[in-house]
Amino acid sequence: MGAYMSSKKTMEINPDNGIMEELRKRAEANKNDKSVKDLVMLLYETALLTSGFSLDDPNTFAARIHRMLKLGLSIEEDDTADDVEMPPLEEEVNEESKMEEVD
Template sequence: DWWKEKLTDLTEKGALKDSGVKVESVQLSKRLVDSPCVVVTSQFGYSAHQEKIMRAQAFQNKDQLNMMAGRKTLEINPNHPVVHDLLEKIKQDKENSQAVDTATVLFQTAMIESGYDISDPSVLVKKVYAMMLKEVGADADAPMK
């Protein structure tokens, strides 16, 4: 129950609610060992390959594509240190900007790893660059010399 509540905080109520994340459900993974999360197709949703084919169709039904493309399941590895850190930050403050950025990067990299397209790759790139700058002790908002 605690995990389900925290996963709900992570997705629908908190960190991922405004980040363009479209998942049908969030579950604890029983198969992940090294990865913090993975995106899988729900029973009736399109696989990554099917989505690419449908997007390439000239006379595609955009309503059907949007409905079926949104049927993804986010599986989270409860034993991964990144997930633990993220949930601690969310527990302290659901609006924590670092937690939101981490959650967004986690989800979008899981989408890419699973073969899905992400809606705005430049958002992911900017967040990754900002995290790299922070890692080296530079301010992401400061002008470059």
């Protein structure tokens, strides 16, 4: 019963937004760029927080922010620093098949 009462997460993206255009360009240039992956995940997790949802792993979120701060401040990463494993990217799913019809 609790599964029916929980809110569903839907993130709508404006493809004309400057941030999204730049992320797309960088991702197309290098699909394995860790900073692009971090930025995309930060964008998603920030959207979750501002929408009132909680994060499954706040430590991962904090580690991403620290990596982005170091990158922005041009501080080199320590080789001994613990890297947080990035979750695998999900395959593109046909959104129509996931939608449920409401009476």
